[in-house]
Amino acid sequence: MTKNKVKRILRIVFIMASIGSLYFVPWILVKAWVLPLPDTVQEQVDEAIGHGFDGMIVYVGEGEKPPAYYTGGWKNREDKIPADPKSLFKIASISKLYVAVAITKLVHDKRLSLDESLVDYFPELEGRIENAEKITLKLMVQHRSGIPNFTDNPEYWKDEQDNGKRALEFALDLPASFKPDEGYEYSNTNYLLLRQIITKVVGYSHEQYIKEEILMPLQLSNTFFSLSEVNIDDVMSGYYVGMEEDFKTNENGMLATAEDVGAFLRALNDGSVFDEGEQEIYSSIYVYEHGGLVPGYQSLAEYHEDIDTVVVQFINTTDFQGYEWNLSEITINRIVKILRNKKGK
Numbered sequence: 001m002t003k004n005k006v007k008r009i010l011r012i013v014f015i016m017a018s019i020g021s022l023y024f025v026p027w028i029l030v031k032a033w034v035l036p037l038p039d040t041v042q043e044q045v046d047e048a049i050g051h052g053f054d055g056m057i058v059y060v061g062e063g064e065k066p067p068a069y070y071t072g073g074w075k076n077r078e079d080k081i082p083a084d085p086k087s088l089f090k091i092a093s094i095s096k097l098y099v100a101v102a103i104t105k106l107v108h109d110k111r112l113s114l115d116e117s118l119v120d121y122f123p124e125l126e127g128r129i130e131n132a133e134k135i136t137l138k139l140m141v142q143h144r145s146g147i148p149n150f151t152d153n154p155e156y157w158k159d160e161q162d163n164g165k166r167a168l169e170f171a172l173d174l175p176a177s178f179k180p181d182e183g184y185e186y187s188n189t190n191y192l193l194l195r196q197i198i199t200k201v202v203g204y205s206h207e208q209y210i211k212e213e214i215l216m217p218l219q220l221s222n223t224f225f226s227l228s229e230v231n232i233d234d235v236m237s238g239y240y241v242g243m244e245e246d247f248k249t250n251e252n253g254m255l256a257t258a259e260d261v262g263a264f265l266r267a268l269n270d271g272s273v274f275d276e277g278e279q280e281i282y283s284s285i286y287v288y289e290h291g292g293l294v295p296g297y298q299s300l301a302e303y304h305e306d307i308d309t310v311v312v313q314f315i316n317t318t319d320f321q322g323y324e325w326n327l328s329e330i331t332i333n334r335i336v337k338i339l340r341n342k343k344g345k
Contacts, residue, residue, distance in 0.1 A: 028323065029327060046072050055317070057314040059259060071083035077239060088222065092292030097268060117135060140193060144181050148189060218273060219263075222257040232249065
């Protein structure tokens with residue numbers, strides 16, 4: 001058999017496998033979407049666990065009512081420990097909301113300017129990041145900088161835990177995704193650099209600044225920046241479809257309880273996290289809700305003004321294809337519909 005014929009056969013096998021996966025997997029999503037809507041949030045959580053999630057925590061904060069918590073599945077699958085609403089969870093990119101608030105406060109205090117460029121803070125990056133002299137802090141906050149996303153670099157994932165210590169290297173000396181302010185591309189590199197700028201400006205760690213200016217005033221005592229700050233047994237386990245490994249011990253940045261994330265999101269949306277004059281700045285640069293995704297952990301934090309309700313959803317199952325993320329979005333949308341139905345909306 002010739003080499004070209006082998007290649008053609010392999011290509012056909014790949015195409016058929018892809019078609020087969022598209023035929024099979026999306027029906028899970030279709031099923032999750034079209035099933036009759038349950039009457040309660042707990043029933044929806046139980047239904048979602050039935051779709052294959054390992055564990056789940058949902059926080060619902062309706063107006064002035066005490067928050068409600070709903071759980072399903074496992075906090076630790078191997079040890080058969082049920083999901084616990086007080087567990088710490090890796091909130092991943094939800095942390096960008098905290099960084100954006102910190103940037104806002106520093107801008108309000110005139111310690112930063114949104115119009116200053118990346119090279120104003122890191123002149124050594126000129127020539128290493130394309131257009132660095134034209135990229136402003138505002139464009140970085142808004143993901144309109146064109147700076148490549150280091151997590152899109154395949155080399156980064158060959159040893160994610162070790163490479164995370166030098167993540168910026170995986171975005172250097174690459175062509176820009178687009179010219180500054182001429183496109184949008186979600187890039188973790190933007191917020192990696194913004195954290196470093198905060199540290200440079202305040203003269204101590206960005207973590208300490210966020211703690212002093214955001215966490216402590218809001219009395220968020222169950223929000224942390226590293227696994228080194230917590231008891232590992234308090235952390236919800238994280239799982240990847242098709243793997244037995246528990247990703248709990250991987251370092252992935254901020255951790256928090258659903259309660260703390262819910263309280264922060266409420267404060268962000270009602271303005272109580274801000275001092276006078278700050279919310280106008282924040283509203284001009286960033287969003288008021290977010291999701292987060294790292295191996296083994298996916299989270300969504302939303303505020304719905306029409307029912308004055310915060311919903312935080314933690315799910316400790318992820319996959320390569322992204323179907324688990326799609327399923328989580330369907331789930332939270334159904335939860336919000338249930339809450340709207342209860343209010344007659």
